[in-house]
Amino acid sequence: MELEEMQQAWANLSQRVEKQDILTTHLVEQTARQRYHARLNSIKYSELAGTFVCYAAAGYVSVHLTRIEGFWMQVLAVLTIVVLLILPILSLASVRAVRGVNISVATYVETIQTFARQKIRFQRLQKINVLLGLVLLFVSLPVLASIQGKDLTQIPYLWTVLVPVGAAVFLAFAYWVLRSYNKILTDMESLLTDIEK
């Protein structure tokens, strides 16, 4: 479709839209009278649930810290707590919407630039999250076993099946996630480059 044809199709669309019963007076009034809960910048339940799970796990390990024997095992436990505390902070920081942009004053280019930069930041933070998740997988295993008084060597097929399968599944998932992140990163970087031309 050439631009001239697009203009014709757009004119048709505009005519149709005018005939539609959209944005009724009632809906607009409700929105204006603050009976509408803005979705932008709101925290999602999934984010809160993830944060709760991580902090609950960090609390669990902290409470049982004294039961963990051995210096290196305690170091691993502290590392687990640190990772569990950092993960939600990184996630929450990375999913925040376009902040610092005054929607009624900023130009479209300014908003896109902020959007693209935040998207890039988000993708990078998510990569760190994936890496931290992998660290957590290996670090928390001996810590949890120690808290429950279990000897890792006594768990059947732990090193031969469970850990390799767990790691393989995690890495496959991480590969899939990161591949899509890399595409978004490239798109955003090329968008920024194009804007600055």
Added chain:
Amino acid sequence: MDLHQQFTRVIQENKGLIFKVSAMYTNSADDRNDLQQEIVYQLWKSYESFKQESKLSTWMYRVALNTAIAYLNQTKRRVSTIPLELDTDRFVESYDKTEEEQIQQLYAQIQSLHLLDRGIILLFLEGKKYEEIAVIVGITPSNVGTRISRIKEKLRTQLVKQPA
């Protein structure tokens, strides 16, 4: 007329603008409706502080486009999107298959453009002058002209790649 009534009238007079911007940045009727309401909310939030230093439509396009970008970020939509499904049932009276296909193709082509070009072409199709597009977008009028020529070229290339 109080502020609420004034605002409602402004929205009613410009509902097409809000619908079209919402449709260009979403992939489903549900998302489009959400974005429409979000735009109305953002417009209302800054309505009182709108000092008429710019044209009403300039301000409305700016808020609508910026909200669409913020919404895109919030909902983690991919930047390149699939063609939008139109509510054909809402157009029963004036249903025309060829016209419908043309509009679908129009959506697909606009959505294949990157965010900046998408905003520019939307304003161009709305019949905005280069100067007003420049004010809304935040680039110079000559840059608007250059970009529109480039978009034309891009659309032609798409046409060669995907013959109808």
